[in-house]
Amino acid sequence: MTSPGTQARQSGDDELMQRIAEGEEAALELLYDRYGGLLFTICQRVIRDRDEAEEVLVDVFWEVWEKSERYDLSRGSPRTYLTMLARSRAIDRLRKTSSQPDPPGEPVDAAWREPESMRPGPQQTFADEETSQAVVAAVANLPDDEKQLIELAFFAGLSHREIAEQVMQPLGTIKSRIRRGLARLRDELNAFYEGGSQ
């Protein structure tokens, strides 16, 4: 699941991770400059408190530095690893501080941005911006119920049972809608990357 532009970035990221494992501070700074914005966005979205999000951001990069041996290239790209690590640590902090999840009935668009409102991030390359636009479009194409459920699981850290209680839908429906939404997203992303590699 990559385009030529993304592949070039990924090989650079792989090299950065290797240099971090060798204890090179400059590589960690470069990684922070490259992904700090994305990971901070994730932390803020989950925790909804800027100061706490900043602490988690520092902890995530510290973990990348201290436990560099945990990154396994065979399991995915550095961006995937960093994104999922940041999300996981942010959810851990959310649960620890017992912050309240999103109230029931919050509009789906509270998390997702419409394609026309998307402005390029300050640290994004052209390839990053294209990918972001593709993801925004893919998410916008999801049915509202699938979008909402994926958001509740991924950014609010709710299990499918907790989601079922909150939206008052059967458990099987929740699971199948999340699966279906992620399958749609996968298909659209595959189409985007296949189009870019031609």
Add this chain to the structure above:
Amino acid sequence: MNCEQLQQDIPLYVVGALDADEHAEITRHLATGCPACTAALAEANAVAAHLPLALQQDLAPETAREKLLGRVRNSKASAAKLTAEPKRLAPHLRWAVVVAGVIVCGVIAIGAAWFSFNGAMQEREDRIAELQTQLKARDVEIQLLEAELSGARDTLVALNSRELNVVSLDRQPAQPDTAWGRILWDEDNRRWHVAVGGMKPAGQGKTYELWFVTAAGDKIAADTFDVNDRGFARLQVDLPDDLGELSLAAVTDEPAGGSTQPTGSFQMVGKIQ
């Protein structure tokens, strides 16, 4: 759960939607190194990792950068101090070091005894926490059963609907002779109550998917489902408002997680009058 069933749950595992027991089961299974599930995990992680790109991106705070680099440099400085050659003490200070060492040993001995006692207490507290987690899981199971019971009640209530149609799903050659299916179409509430039985399992890495087929030939995904060991499944599906006139209900076999358009073969088909 077998491997193919676990694979279906891997996307939910990755976005954190599974409860603790289900999550633990998949973690244990992945630890066996199952190639199919490991590949499914990598794909699901790659997809989920794209989700934050759809958010409005923020700048990384400069203060966090400084804290991070400060921590790195302090850590390096501490490591450097530990490896530095110790200076020799003046003779008149050596007795102070010896006395301090004796005091430290005494404190360590007392501390060890205290930790041993606390260790036992900690075990007890851990056990209490574990039982509380189990109790919470039982509460959730009860809620789940209540939700399923509510679903069954909804189906019974549908029988009271003024506009209730029955659509028979005919088995296709891919299914055994025992396969059957019924749709109770509650037109008042725009809901299908679907029951199937005698169907064979969808197969490794696959699931069944129910489709609305319009008179214009459009195929719209309704829901995915899996049959139990008796080939039985029950589901409720709400009809979208803008569906238009329907001509068929169909079930196909699809990759785990479902498809946006049918890719598999027909398993059950019902004509809508």
